[in-house]
Amino acid sequence: MSWQCVIGLEIHVQLATRSKLFSGAATAYGADPNTQTSWVDAALPGTLPVPNAEAVRLAALFGLAIDAEIAHRSVFARKNYFYPDSPKGYQISQYETPIVGRGVLPVRLDDGREIEVEIVRAHLEEDAGKSLHDVFHGATGIDLNRAGTPLIEVVSAPCLYSAEEAVAYLRTVHQLVRWLGVSDGNMAEGSFRCDANVSVRPGPDAPLGTRCEIKNVNSFRFVEKAIEFEIERQIRALENGETIVQETRLYDAAQNRTRPMRSKEDAEDYRYFPDPDLPPIVIDEAFLDGLRASMPELPRARATRYQQVLQLSPYDAFKLTESRALSEYFEQALSALATGQPSTRHPALAKMAANWINGELASALNDEDRPIEQSRVAPGALAGLIRRIDDNTISGKIAKDVFQGMWAGEGGADAVIEARGLRQVTDTGAIDAMIGDLLAQFPEQVTKFRAGDEKIFQFLVGQAMKATRGKANPAIVNERLRAMLG
Amino acid sequence: MSALDSIAEAREFVSRFGPQALADEALARAAAVQPVLNALITTLPDDPVVLDAAGPIAGIPFVHKDLFCTQGARTTAGSAMLSGFVPPYDATVTARLRQAGARCIGKANMDEFAMGSSNENSAFGPVRNPWDLSRVPGGSSGGSAAAVAAGLVPFATGSDTGGSVRQPAAFCGITGFKPSYGRVSRHGMIAYASSLDQAGVLARSIEDCATVLSVLAGADPLDATSVDVPVDAYQAALGAGVVGMRIGVVGSMFGAGVRPEVAATVRSALAELERAGAILVDIDLATLAHAIPAYYVIAPAEASSNLSRYDGVRYGHRAGDVRDLKSLYRKSRSEGFGIEVKRRILGGTYVLSSGYYDAYYLRAQQVRRLIAEDFARAFAGVDVLAGPTTPDVAFRLGEKTEDPLAMYAADINTVAVNLAGLPAVSLPAGLVEGLPVGLQLIAPAFGESRLFAAGQALQQRTAFHQARAPEVQS
CATH class of the missing domain: 1.10.10.410 (Arc Repressor Mutant, subunit A)
Structure with missing residues (x-):
């Protein structure tokens, strides 16, 4: 039998706000326990939540970027459960009326194939605190610094049919939220987390199988491995005549397997109801128009433009739009190069810039694990180097030495060429x-x-x-x- | 007459002898009657006061319902759960009173977490009604009402979720004012049912209620449900009179279950307003009959969630001898909460549960909307609505404790007001067998001024609000 797996992702994206969703406490990562915890976050008697307008703006911006309908009136709801890192005894989330409705995100796979991923909803909610089990002997510590941090939970339809597709989608969302400045996307710090719902069925026309939810897998690689393991596990079970039990499973990276955490029978009744402390979030068209006007060119549109206008290869175009910072670097280098040049020369110059950025520069950055924002060679300087290749002052091969000199801080391209005596002989x-x-x-x-x-x-x-x-x-x-x- | 009977007299006293002398007087009186009335949970002999404040309540002592957080002074909400809780911050209501220079002499006894109509649900013991020590003062703001009625202070704060300011005011023969939902900040007021809770004022006269509400009212950035509607000049409203004011006399509020003498007393008070120039119009509110069931679904639902934070983890009562997390929760909450609070948490949890939500919570919200629409229709034809605050005078301690439904049913005339978010006042309207009766007036949202005008018109013509409870023998 040829099994088909069906995957849906729930992605938790921490919003890049300075303060929390309902209090003025800071959201900075890594502070001493409970030093970024206000009375509201600690749920002292009488405290009330006050919504953070910036969080609402970022959520709506994300919604517009995936072509989703933004609810003109959305409602915060309480999800009730007891746990020490949930100080109110409920989490403020959204249930029946999320701020972002149905949207769609085109995703390019590594082999160049394109899929359209349907996003069912994205809702605002607050994060929980952390239980610290290994700090105190015989006692659990509670750190509420993270409690109340704003998140959007982005829920996809069950429309991903391989671990590869799931990861490509995850990467595309990651790229988009960072591009928009909606989130810093830092996975190591938990700013971007993902739960995967996985099921398998005998074929594309069969009804969906029973799903398992894999919780909180925190790197792209582990998401892929966890899903692959889970697909295999379910297929093996079904082929052995077993049935899949709907349950929540944890991925154990050390052993590369998933194991049961709790079954559906243990699932709590969260008793969602509209939070009476919070009026509905009201968003009008004027607000959305303002957001649309402030919307940057999105990565996909930019990649298309690079292919159509600059005639870059799909590989170069997508590579250069992996992050907004990288793309801005390219734009600046190209703009310096193209100044005074006829537009017919732009594709050639763009190609040279792309080659240098995706080649020499990328590997220099990579060697030092340095983000593009902190490149030792500025885009204007790189353009200076490329110009010397273009005007035959140096060869492409010599240019690599010049680049190394520039990277080492020996100055601009011309200074390095002079100092090292690398000018090309054309006499x-x-x-x-x-x-x-x-x-x-x-x-x-x-x-x-x-x-x-x-x-x-x-x-x-x-x-x-x-x-x-x-x-x-x-x-x-x-x-x-x-x-x-x- | 004493300097503690009204804000005007207290101000006069303060101007001659200073605020400390008046606070000492109030504290002495509180100490004298405390063993009998039990109106206070905590006495504050030296609560900090803003000395350079000017204005109508500077230096005036008051009693603060023990669910308003007071920085540095314990705030219990009448519960063993919070018997040792000292807030690190002031409620907005507390802060505004402090800034105005008012002097808090104590935290008032109350039904636990404001759940109750008799003050018998307090972990700190019941409060007695100064008019008859065998009777309840009403609830949940029972300590506040008893303190004012017994002459401890010129005014007290209260909170009103289903009648908790108006009903004890009626039982204790004083004026109890419940503003529109959103008029006064809830920040720092320990929540019972968030969509219904509203801070209020208890005093002998409507004039003093207006004075205090002028200090409390206004939007607060710390409460997203507070409303940014300009605050009327309440002092000016007091003098507006009732000539031509249309008062809708709500037939169903005088219906079955209302003691005839109470109904008659309220009608004769309304006749006074008619003589002052008001026009009485008979009116009916058909949906009122559904207010009690809707209220006792919505309020416990919200309470079940609001009270989840009392888990013994961060503050409040934590049970000893626990094995694990579950038993920590179970024992701390079992020990910390009283029976009525448990009853409402259980009921509220039930109505929000999957499979019951639509039939109870959602249905109750629909009823709530119908009630609000019913009121809106009524206000198209009249300026205020009127009826008895309670079906009967204060009942005896223990009389209804075994029958919670009978206790709930007595809230019939007050809860609808909270469901619709309206302002209302209970005014002393006379006595039945020596016990006070309250006249309730209701206005459209943010129409507080109408209540001040009508209340002042009544109190200028009558002396009901000056009737004094017998001196408490300590």
Whole structure:
């Protein structure tokens, strides 16, 4: 039988607000326990939640970016349950009327295939605190710094059919929320978390199978592995004639397996009801118009523009739009390069910029685990280097040395070229003299070439480049060598 | 007459002898009657006071219902759960009274978490009615009402979720004012039922209620449900009179279950208003009959969630000798809450449960909307509505404790007002067998001024509000 797996993701995105969803306490990560906990966060008697307008704005901005309907009137609801890191005994969330309704997100897979992922809803809610089990001997500590931190929970339809699709979708949401400034997307700090609902069925036309929810898997790699394991586990179980029990499972990264956490029978009745402390969130068209006007060019539109206008390859276009910072770097470098150049030259310049950014620059950043925002070579400086290749001052090969010099802080492209004496030799007289010496040095090879051994030509070019330590203009060397051999 | 009977007299005393002398007087009186009335949970002999404040209540002592958080002074909400809870912050109501220079001499006894109509549900013992020590003062603001009626202070704060200011005011022969929902901040007022709770004022006269409400009213950035509607000039409203005012006399509020002498007393008070120029119009509110069931679904539902925070983890009562998390919760809450609070938490949990939500909670919300619409229709034809605050005078201690439904049923004329978010006042209207009767007036939302005008018109023509309870023998 050919099984089909069906996956839906619930992604928790921490919103990039300075203060919490319902209190003035700060949201900065890593503070000492309970130092960012207001009386509201600790649920002292009599305290009341006051909604954070910035969180509402960010949620709506995300909604517009996925073409979703934004509710003109959405309602906060209480999800009631007892747990020490839930100080009120309920979480303020949204239930029947979320702020963001149905939307869609086009997702490009690694093999270039495109899928459209349906997002069912995205709702605002507050995060819980943390229970610290290993700080005090024989007691559990409660840190409420995270309690009340604003999140949106982005819920996809069960419309992903492989771990690969699920991860590609997850990455696209991650890219989008960072692009929009909705979230810092920091997975290590828990700003971007994901639960996966996984089921399998005998084929695409069969009804959906019983699903299991895998909780809180916190890296792209683990999401992929957890889903793959879970699919295999369910298929194996079904093929052994077992039935799948609806349950929540935890992924154990160390052992690469999922294990049961609680079954549906243990599921709590959360007794959702509208929070009477909070009036509905009212959003009017004027507010949405303002948001639309402030909406940046989205990554997908930008990638399309790069392909259509700049004639970049899909690979380059998507690579350059992986993050807004990277794309802004490219835009700045290109704009410096293109100044004064006819538009017919833009695609060639864009290609050079793309090659340098996706190649040399990316690997230099990668070596130091350095974000593009902190590149040691600014976009204008990189454009300066590319310009020297374009005007034949240096060859592409020499340019790599120049780049290393720039990266090491030796100055701009021109300064490095001067200081290191790397200017390309284009003087045909000098080149002719050098070739003359060369032909005298290798009489045997010259004879062979003249006898028809074409391979020797490349050898002689190599020797010429070596003699000039790569500085000779390769085109001129080719041309003169051929003339003088002829 | 004593300096503690009205704000005007207290102000006069303060101007001659200073605020400390008056506070000492109030504290002495409170100490004298405390063993008999039990009106206070905590006495505050030296609560900090803003000395340079000017204005109508500077230096005036008051009693503060023990669900308003007071920084540095314990705030119990009448519950063993919070018997040791000292808030690190002031409620907005507390802060506004402090800034105005008022002097809190004690925290008033109350039904636990404001759940009750007799003050018998207090973990700190019942309060007695100064008019008859065998009777209840009403609830939940029973301590506040008894303190004013016994002459401890010129005014007290209260909170009103289903009648908790108006009913004890009626039982104790004083004026109890419940503003519109959203008029006074709930920040720092320990919640019972968030969509119904509203802070109020108890005093002998409507004039003093107006003075205090002028200090309390107004939007608060710390309460998202407070409403940014301009606050009327309540002092000016007091003099507006009732000539041409249309008063809708609500037939169903005088219906079955209302003691005939109470009905007659209220009608004769209304006749006084008619003589002052008001026009009485008979009116009916058909949906009123459904107010009690709707209220006793919605209020416990909200309470069941609001009271979840009392889990023994961060503050409040924590049971000893627990095995695990579940037993910590179970024992702390079993020990910390009284029987009526448990009853409402259980009921509220039930009506919100999956499978029952639609039939109870959702249905109750629909009824609530119908009641609000019914009121709106009525106010299209009249300026205020009137009826008895309670069906009967104060009952005896223990008389209804075994029959919670009978206790709930007595809230019939007050709860609908909260469901619709309206302002209302209970005014002393005379005595039946030596016990006070209250006349309730109701206005449209943010129409407080009408109540001040009508209340003042009545109190200028009559002396009901000056009737004094017998001196408490300590």
